[in-house]
Structures are given as C-alpha cells and as structure tokens.
Amino acid sequence: MKKILLLSGCFAAFSMAALAQEAPPGGIAPDMPDKFQVVDSSFDYVRKDVMIPMRDGTKLYTVILIPRAAHDAPILLTRTPYSADHMVSYAYSGHMGSIMQGYDNMPDVIADGGYIRVIQDVRGKHGSEGSYVMARPLHGPLNGAPVDYATDTWDTIEWLIHNLPQSNRKVGIIGISYDGYTALTALFHPHPALKVSVPMNPMVDGWMGDDWFHNGAFREETLPYIYTQDATRKSMQKWWASEYDAYDVYLKGVSAGMVGKSRGMEQIGFFNQILAHPSYDSYWQDQAMDKLLQKEGLKVPTMLVHSLWDQEDIYGAIATYYALQKTPSAASNLYLTMGPWNHGGEAKEAGTLGDIDFHADTGLYFRKKVLEPFLAHYLKDPSIPLPARVTAFRTGENVWESSNALPSPDCATGCTSLHFQPEHGLAFTAPAAGAGTQQYVSDPAHPVTYIPRPVLTKGVPGSPWAKWLTMDQRNFSARPDVLTMTSGVLTQPFTIKGQPVVHLTASTTGTDGDFVVKLIDVYPDEVPEQREMGGYQLMVSADILRGRYRKSFEHPEPIPANTPQLYKFNLPVADHTFLPGHRIMIQVQSSWFPLYDRNPQTYVDNIFLAPASAYKPAQISVDVASSWIDVHAPTPAASIFAPQKP
Template sequence: MIMKKLLLLSACLATFSSQALAQNTPAGSIDPDMPEHFQVQNASFGYVRKDVMIPMRDGAKLHTVILIPKGAHNAPILMTRTPYSADRMTSYASSGDMSSVLEGYDSMTDVIADGGYIRVIQDVRGKYKSEGRYVMNRPMRGPLNSTQVDHATDTWDTIEWLVHNTPESNGKVGILGISYDGFTAVTALFHPHPALKVSVPMNPMIDGWMGDDWFHNGAFREENLPYIYTQDATPKNDEKWWSNQYDAYDLYLNAVSAGALGKSRGMDQIGFFRQITTHPAYDSWWQNQAMDKLLAREGLKVPTLLVHSLWDQEDIYGDIATYYTLEKQPASAANLYIAMGPWNHGGERVEASVLGDIKFRSDTGYYFRKKILAPFLAHYLKDSTVPLPARVSAFRTGENIWETASKLPAQDCASGCKTLHLEPGHGLGFSAPGPDAGTAQYVSDPDHPVPYIPRPVLTKGVKSSPWGYWLVTDQRDVASRPDVLTFTSETLAKPLTIQGQPQVHLTASTTGTDADFVVKLIDVYPDQVSSQPEMGGYQLMVSADILRGRYRKSFEHPEAIPANTPQLYKMALPFSNHTFLPGHKIMVQVQSSWFPLYDRNPQTYVDNIFFAPREAYKSATMSVDVSNSWIDLHTK
C-alpha cells in the first residue's frame, strides 16, 4: 500500500514538473545551456577575491579588486590604480593560484604573487566600473583642477579604506605601476597616506609635452591619436579607432594635419583632444601638470624606485627628469632610487634577454625583478633587514653588464664630457674642425617625409607591428636617403662608454620659416659579426630625439625661423648607458621628419601646426654648419 502511494506521488510530481517546464519553455524553443548567473566553484583556489566599491570623499565610488592569498596573515598590500580595467587585469585564470589570475602591464607574478602580497587593483575615476568623470591624466588640485579630488586624494581615501577593512594585512601599503599606472604611482606621493611605505613608478607619464606621450620638444606624436580616441571617448574603451588604409604613412599623409585627422574622426567631442590642439606650446596648461616640477615642490617623503627603459618608445623622458629634479634636494634624494635596463616600454615585467634583433646574453627583466624590485618592496613592506638595492642600478648595453652607483652623472656637461664634432666630408670625431669646414645640405620635402620605420608603417596594436622595438631597428633604411645627413667616425680602436644625456648643439639654417630637426646617435656594427651574422653593418640607434624649430629659443613662446639665417638648436637626447666596442663606429644622423610618429612640420610658419592648411607644406633646403655643430657626451 505504501509503495503504491509513493509511486502515485512520484507520478504526480513528474506530471507537475513537465507541466511547469512546458509553461516556462515556449513552444518550439530549446532549454538554454547557459545559466543566468554562473557560480564559480572556487573553494580550491589559493586566494580570495573581493570586488568592492570604495567611497571617495566626494561621494564617488571606485571599483576595486582585492586578491588575498589564502591563509594570509600580516601581509602587506601592493596596489595599482589603472584606467585599463581592474577586471581584465585580474580575470585571467589557467589554474586556481593567484599568479594565474593576474595579467596586464603591472602583474609581475614572480614578485607579487610569489611574494605573498595582497594585490589590489582599482579602476581610476570614470573608467570601467568606477564612478565619476574621467579626465586624461587628471591634473592635481590647483590651477587646472578646482575640485576637491585628484588622483592623490583618491589614493589616500583608498588606502584609508583598505587598512581598516583588510584584517589580513600588516597595515603597510605599496603602490606600483607602468606607464599611466606609473603616473598614478607618482600622484600617490602628494600628501601621502601614512600607511603608504613605498612607491615604484615604472616608465611613468610625467611631462606629456617635453618628452613623454604627447609631444617631444614641441613635435606632436601623431600616432597617439588612436590611443586618445579609444581611451577618452567612452568609459570602457568601447569605440575603436578605424582606418581604411593598411599603411599608416598614407593615412596620416593624406589627412594633411593631425588636427584635421582628429576632427574627421569626431575627436573634437573629446575634451583632451580639444585641450592639446588649443595648447600646442609649453604654456601654463602644460607646466602646471608637469609631475617632476610639482613633485619638487611637494618633496619626496616616501621611498621611491623610479624604473627607466633605455629604449622606451612611449615615456622615455619623465623618470629621468624626475630623478634629476629630486636628486638636487637632499631630503628628497634620501628617498630616491632608480633602476634602468635595456627594455622597451614596460619590458622589465617580462623575459628580456633580447629586444628586436639586439641580444643581451641574460634575462635582464628577471634580474631586475628578483635582484632590485623584490628586495626593495620587501625591505619597506615586510622586513627592514632585507638589504636594499643600490641607489642606481643600471644595465650597460654594448658590454651587457649590470653596474651600480650612488647617483647618476651630472645632467649638464660642466665636467666629464667629450665633444663629438661633425667633420667635413660627413666625418665625425673628437677634434674640432676648422672654422671653414663648410655646410652639409639636404632638401626636406613634407610631401615625402622620412618614415620612422620601414614602410608599410604598422602602428601599435596592428598585427606584426614593430612598435614595441622600433627604437632599436636598423637605421640603414634611411641612411641612404638624400634627405638624411649621415656623419660617421673612424673605426674605434678601443671601447668608448657613455652614460647620461647626450647634449646636441646643432647650427643650421633653412630656406623656410619653420623646421624640425631629428638627431640620432648610432652604434654602427662591424661589417661582419661572426656570432650573429645578420648584425653585420647594423646601425643601432643608441639615443635620438626631435626638436620643433619654432621652440629653439623658448618652449612657451614660439617664433618663426628667419629664412637663410643660421640658428642654434639645442636639445638633450634621452639617457644612454652604452659602450661602443672596438671595431664599431659612431654615427650621427640628421633629418627633418620622423613620420608619422611625429606630425609633419609644414616648414612655413603657421600659428598652429595642428590645423596647418595643405598649401602651407613646402619643401625647404636645410644647411647644417659643420664647424659649429657637435654633441657633448658624458664618458666613463
């Protein structure tokens, strides 16, 4: 009897379930495979993940991901503040340990995960899941920011929340980041929270006009338009830059000017685009957000390790400028460290035994992370008995060795410099030529600008683009162009080591009324290299930069160049730590375009090159005064 009742109940339940399913599943449809909310079974993971919205002082809440190692106790916090999606940087998983879930620029798992740190990554204000409105490199509170918040206050408020809501921590916080995230690591140094014990700005954006992302000495880095478009159009980078031309050289050439191209893409809707096109000179808008200048006024109160890449294709200026600014102040210098290696932008985070065709005979990235970064963090965040790295840790290319020092060489050339002179007949040497050495000439045609990499120019993000290593690409492709001057030394009989910023003194005239000058210092390999035959005759760019001629006297107040009148063009090239080996030669190249990395100079003076009309672009003859042109080199 009982069995019959159970069978009857079972049949009723089955009928009811079928009826319910029939009611919930429309006729002619199929049950979905995907649940509305998938629940990850993460009990076996080696970490606990927390997604929180941390309130700021103005009421905005910032999305923050916290990864806590299982069983963590008295662990330090290591945070990064980013505009590149905290979810994306913490959502990769090939296994259940913390090292497998971290990815992105700043996730050096052999230091962070292996070091047992509580990892915190936060979306900056207005990006991805964080509330508020985004501003590119939001200025610090002051003349350009009248609100009560900036990246410094957001960092302070975040740390304050973390130390009171993360019981697994020891109350010590460090911040690190690369590029934009390096910029936010610098902003944390302003009125720092007491719990902030260390900062590691790596390849940081410091001064966008002088020599980081947006300009170099007044020449606009035109190939950054796609970045501005994607980064500043929407909170989640939903809009993607588009092009109907495979070769970026054609795209930018046909557009005529950077401003015209931006407007054709609707970029005049973007506040940052409007700002940079309104401020082409180094006026107060740029000066009031130059982080090295602002930090000098603030003073460095937190131990800081600046990380510099010798071939940084994006932010090669700022950390060196910051070092020299702070090194002059004894109180700030006491907290100042710097490390530099043979890397591209952010290359220190990965395996780094080669860059392009250049081999370094060891994994320089691993050495940095294990021998410099790890002990630096551990000393201040874990155990003060862990020995600190040297004040200066630098990899010297050419000889491919690590070396240490108490400080970098002086920024100027008051002493310890050798002068490398241009010579008649396209020669180069350390003896000054006579006063009648003559001139070397070339015609610069803006309709046929010198490409910065061999065509087709494949920009950043495009498959097979050389963007990450273009600064070490062979310069022979341009050495034979008639619009590039080449000066070459005799073969070196003994090594020549340089360390510091080469100081260019170029005297030249133009038949136009404006001009750009690009100067490159190059290591020419022997015709035959037995250990690497493809390097025979290679022209390795050791240091190079560009100067927009209208700023030769003042970065803030441009002026036309008087036609056919010699003018002095002075600039400091990026920091170099390199040995020219015996059997090699030294080369200097001079040209007037580097396209489309930098926008074309029309070579006739216009008020704003961003919107120069097509008819303003005219050929001009450049004459370099050989007797009065040289480069000062810090030698060892």
C-alpha cells in the same frame, strides 16, 4: 578568467532545485542561472570585487586578491584606466600567480611574495563611477575640484587597511605607464600607511617628452590611443583607417588636427585641449609631475624605473629623477633602475629587444635582484638589504652596474664632444673654422619615416612598435634627406653615460622646421657570431626638436630664413659602450613621420590647423664647425680610431 565572486570559506552545496529556473509559458527554461557562483575552495587565493567610496561619494571598482594563507601580509596597489578585471583575467586557474599576467602584474614578485594584490579602476573608466579626465591633474589651477588621484589613493588606502584584516597595514603602490603616473600622484600628501612607490615608465610631462609631444613636435601616432581611451568608459570605440599603411593615413590627412577631426575627435575633451595648447604654456607646465614633485618633496621611498628604449614614455622617469635629486631631503628617498627595455619590458622576459641580444634575461634580474628586495625592505622586513641608489644596465658590454647617482643632465663637466667633420666625418677634435656646410632638402611631401614602410600602427598585427627604437637605421642613412656623420673604427671601448646634449647650428630656406638627431652605434661589417648584425646601425639615443621652440618652449617664433640658428637640446639618457671594431654615427633629418606630425616648414600660428598650401620643401644647411654632441665620457686618446683607409 571570468569574474570570481568571493564568499567566506567554502561554498555551500547547491541543490538542483535552487538553480532551476521556471520556464516561461510555452517557452524553454534558460541554461544560464541568474547569478553563477564559482566553487573556489581549491583556489590558493580568494577574490573580492568591491566598490570603495571616495570622499565625494564616488565609488571606485576594485579587485582584491588575497592569498589564502595571508596573515600580516603587505598590500600592493595599482590604479589603472585599463580595466582592473581584465588585468587578472588572463588564464583559467586556481593559482594566484597564473591569473596575474596583466601589464602591471609580476607574479614572480607579487604572488610569490605573498602580497595582497589590489587593482582599481580610476574614476570614469570601466567599473568605476565618476568622470574620466586624461591624466587627471592634481587639485590646483587645472582642477578646482576637492578630489584628484592623490585623494583617491589616500581614500583607497584608508579603506584597505581597515577592511583587510589579513594585512599588516603597510601599502605599496606600483604601476607602468599611466599606472606609473598614478603611482606618482600617490606621493602628494601621502597616506601614512603608504610605505613605498614604484613608478615604472611613468607619464610625467606629456609635452616635453612623454606620450603626446617631444620638444614641441606632436606624436601623431598617439591619436588612435586618445580616440579609444577617451571616447567611451570601457574603451569600446576602435580607431579606424581606410589605408593599411599609416603613412598614407596621415599624409592624406595633412595635419594631425585635420586627421582627428575627420574621425569626430572634437567630441573628446583632451583632443580639444591638445589643439588649444600646441606650446608649453601653463596648461602643460601646471601638470608636469617632475616640477610638482620637486615642490612637494619626497616623503615616501620611491624607485623610478626607466627603459633605455622606451617607445612611449622615455622622458618621465629620468626627468623626475633629476628634479628630485636637486633636493637633499627628497634624494634620501630616491632610487632609480635603468634597463635595456622597451615600454614596460622590465615586467616580461627581456633577454632580447628586436635584433639586439643581451645574453641574459634582464627583466628577471631586475625583478628578483632589485625590485623584490626593495619592496620587501619597506613592506616586510627592514633588515633586507636595499639595492644601490642607481642600478643600470650598460648596453654594448651588457653588464649591470651600481652607482650613487646619474651624471648631471647639462654636461658641464666630465664630458667630451663628438664634432662634425668635413666629408661627413665625426671625431673628438673640432674641425678648423670655416669647415663649410652639409646640405639636404627636407620635403614634407616625402617625409622620412621612423620605420620602413608600410608603417603599421601600434596594435596592428605585425607592427614593430614595441621594438622600433632598436631597429636598423641603414634604410635612413641611405636617404639623401638624412645627413650622416661617421667616425673611424674604434680601437678601444668608448663608454657614454647620462644625457647627450645636441649643439646643432643650421639654417633653412623655410621659416620653421624640425630637427631629429640620432646617436648610433655602427656594428662591424662582419659579426661572425650573428651574421645578420654585420653593419647594423643601432640607435643608442635620439630625439626631435621643433625649430620654433629653439629659444623658448612657451613662446614660439619663426626661424629667420637663410640665417644660421643654434638648436640645442638633450637626447634621452644612455648607458652604452661602443666596442672596438664599431663606429659612432650621428644622423640629422627634419622629419620622423608619422610618429611625429609633419612640420610645414612655413611658419603658421598652429601646426594642428596648417593648410596643405603651407607644406613646402626647404633646404637645410648644417654648419660643420659649429655642430657637435656632448656626451658624458672622458676624452679618449686620439689613437682610439684606427687610421682611415685611403
């Protein structure tokens, strides 16, 4: 729908004379009026497009949708860099629910709930004035200005409650991804009228495990996003590539820094910041929202929403949850929902994800059974019951569960270990000392991909980006440069919760290297009700660690060649039951390309600037007796595995 201009009440009838335009001498009168006014008297909402002034004089473009019957109605705000106008322009309709089909709009909650919907462009994007900074840091060491996203939210709420007489002067803020980040920033020195926040799949720490890096490995496939998002105010510049397969784009480009520079990205401030800060220094630490919120505290009831297969921001919601759980006063305002979704999947129909069938629309369940009462309790009627502190969907058995808290992230108690075994086995008991090693050769010239080739980048027609974390891993377990450890067949269900903790002891002939570890559910050889799932290898949890950061994320150091080293790191949170007849698998590899940039496996000061000559093969030797994964689960009986066939 094109932009609708609000007038109070019904539009007056216009005469043809009022619309007529004088023809230029010798010309033809234009068809298009100077200003077209939509006759919206039959619409069930009215729209206002306003420029709301901030304390420094900058005006932010804001779209306001008000139900015609609104009286004493709460306000739901989203602040976005993705065009407020676009987010309510998906259908030609006079019904508020029909036009709210954008990324953060959930009409079955927002429109049906009678909320006044407010969507605002952040500074420097689309219709707003000012300059844009990627994930603009809060006022502090990285931002000496007196304004930030927190003050912009405060000023916006102040304007709304004084200029929308239809409201009850209660405001909630909600958003997915970047918009989840802005929902978090609203929690710093919050406006008194802000009664609730719902950050969904939020960007929290771009170095530790969200958009830009995971444990020091750079997510090379984010370069197109940075290019488009940061190059122009209206995101008009589009990433270009001369190859269909992104594998070729990045392999020929050598390093992520060289690929970016070949497209002129040194003109973009954020790209230069990434090149200048490859390690977890103060630039990243001082803007990590989980750390900042832990210091700030939590004064506003907040529901964090996490997707178990989030291909973009799988770190943020859980890291923020654990940080706030440490402070009792913050924990009293803290809620969490986890579901079997990809990035933002909770806002859509979510009965399946890729090949995995959950046998019910889990997105609808979340929106109607969890989100709707949570918002209504704080914005409408406090007598409406709240959901549990933690609402989680357990995959495998496909059931919703409620609890008071997630298991602790360190697996100090209540855990069991999945031990590597000789001959590529996996068991709950440790092997004898001196069980030997398992080797593979990692060659940067032939890196392991994260999806089968051709690798189609996000946004390319046919790209599996949205579902790749649930894709079958058999293509990779068959590679000689992927170490695969597999258990016997389960005779009983085995349920894990929380974050698995990797303890991998390995040596390399190189002086640097990456380690990817995947925890996988292997389906039975035959699945009668869905034959194509026979033998399917489902990634339950997986992540990467750049070896130079094995001791310190802030201070990298070379790996001593041919010397066993411990690589310990957490995998993303899981809530999964391995069913009888299934097996448990662990895969270990040293590249995940081109999602992550290649490690040269020769230590250089800055991998973004590594020359082609630095990229060399290395033999990896994994110490079997000293490698395992801890999972939050009671230690099962030894008989949980069926006897191995001779």
